[in-house]
Amino acid sequence: MLVTKQKVLRRFWYATMPVSHLDAGPQAFTLLGEKLVVWKDGEGRLGAMRDRCCHRTAQLSRGFYDRGNLACGYHGWVYDRTGRCVSIPQQPETAIPSGARVEAFYCEERYGYAWVALEDPLLPVPDVPEGFDANFRRIEQFYEKWHCGALRMMENSFDNAHFSFVHKATFGQFNQPVPSKYELWPTDWGFDSETIVPVNNPPAAVRITGDPSPVTTRHLRNKWFMPFSRVFHATYPTGIQHIIFNCATPIDDHSIQLVQLLFRNDGETDCPTQALIDWDRAIIDEDRAILEATDADAAVDTRRRVEFHMASDKPGLLMRRKLMELFEQHGEAEVHA
Ligand code: FES
Ligand SMILES: [Fe+2]
Incomplete structure (x- = not known):
């Protein structure tokens, strides 16, 4: 079975990595062929987003944590866990365009792991x-x-x-x-x-x-x-x-x-x-x-x-x-x- 051909598989939860891996910074993970960045915000909440900055496409997994949010390592644009860009350091006085965002996915912690679903989950995380x-x-x-x-x-x-x-x-x-x-x-x-x-x-x-x-x-x-x-x-x-x-x-x-x-x-x-x-x-x-x-x-x-x-x-x-x-x-x- 070629998993990337069955789109409904995007609607399930998958364990990606131990949440402890996120302490060091944002991490890359590929799920069903989608390149993701998995990270943890300043309040300990998990985020999973497309691993591609909306500015010039740099991988956000190569970025860094900035005051509880995720900053791109290229020009420092900052994102929250919904994928919205909340800071563009080059123009601090200008409103951030609403289109400045990256796609965010479902992400929750369970059993010490960051679980991700790419689309609206059909079932809960397995109960153990x-x-x-x-x-x-x-x-x-x-x-x-x-x-x-x-x-x-x-x-x-x-x-x-x-x-x-x-x-x-x-x-x-x-x-x-x-x-x-x-x-x-x-x-x-x-x-x-x-x-x-x-x-x-x-x-x-x-x-x-x-x-x-x-x-x-x-x-x-x-x-x-x-x-x-x-x-x-x-x-x-x-x-x-x-x-x-x-x-x-x-x-x-x-x-x-x-x-x-x-x-x-x-x-x-x-x-x-x-x-x-x-x-x-x-x-x-x-x-x-x-x-x-x-x-x-x-x-x-x-x-x-x-x-x-x-x-x-x-x-x-x-x-x-x-x-x-x-x-x-x-x-x-x-x-x-
Ligand atoms: S490519 Fe991310 S801030 Fe420029
Ligand atoms: Fe076996």
């Missing part, structure tokens, strides 16, 4: 209750660019058939390639799902799962939030919950900004943060290697059954079906899926 629950610690895991399509990453997140192969060096059971079945419940915002997956539990995973046995199970209650966010909600037999919130924020048709936060209902003495980062790093590096070997522009056709495992890949089918419906509802007849 553990992000506000004192019984869970929060671990910033990964923030990095991957060279793969956003839908490929989302499909992979609900694909029980890849564990035996992609993750055979970590938790996958190479000799058990028949995937566990999923139960699915479509929702307004995507779907809820449930599956129980037997997994290998090597020594490096024992503190992660809390389970000393060589094999254990993950009871997964995963959620898909249209279009490119998901929650991986694993409960181990020990009661330990390992909840990953991932966003495959679409930079352009062929790359994503991966955001990964982890929530755990245990403490640092049960499992050190670094062990949690190292274990999930090994796993996502396995995913990344295979996803960067896929084609972002492969056809998505809900009638297609060419992949052998598709009959068991109900989440992938439902994801495609819901996206196709969304595109059709919004009059996007030509679906690059």
Whole structure:
């Protein structure tokens, strides 16, 4: 699916960068092929605007903060977070023309990230209750660019058939390639799902799962939030919950900004943060290697059954079906899926 061809994708929230990155100054981010500047005003409110000064087109992300507003680094024109030019230093006595503005986008903080929607959002920012629950610690895991399509990453997140192969060096059971079945419940915002997956539990995973046995199970209650966010909600037999919130924020048709936060209902003495980062790093590096070997522009056709495992890949089918419906509802007849 070529994300920049499906205009309705502009009407969703995407996690762009940690808000802490904005302390140093305005930052550049490309979302769905649009070059943005993301910044924070003097009252701590976030702004996202086109990264192009309306004077002589300089990138505002190369500018600086000026008394709580954003100044262009070329001639110092100053903008507020609505994109309006509020100061032209060269002519302080002259009224600022009303056309002196840059396009501003929706921008809010949630889970420590600046979320941006390019057009009127159809759905709220995904709701992850553990992000506000004192019984869970929060671990910033990964923030990095991957060279793969956003839908490929989302499909992979609900694909029980890849564990035996992609993750055979970590938790996958190479000799058990028949995937566990999923139960699915479509929702307004995507779907809820449930599956129980037997997994290998090597020594490096024992503190992660809390389970000393060589094999254990993950009871997964995963959620898909249209279009490119998901929650991986694993409960181990020990009661330990390992909840990953991932966003495959679409930079352009062929790359994503991966955001990964982890929530755990245990403490640092049960499992050190670094062990949690190292274990999930090994796993996502396995995913990344295979996803960067896929084609972002492969056809998505809900009638297609060419992949052998598709009959068991109900989440992938439902994801495609819901996206196709969304595109059709919004009059996007030509679906690059
Ligand atoms: S290009 Fe931005 S102030 Fe001139
Ligand atoms: Fe995976």
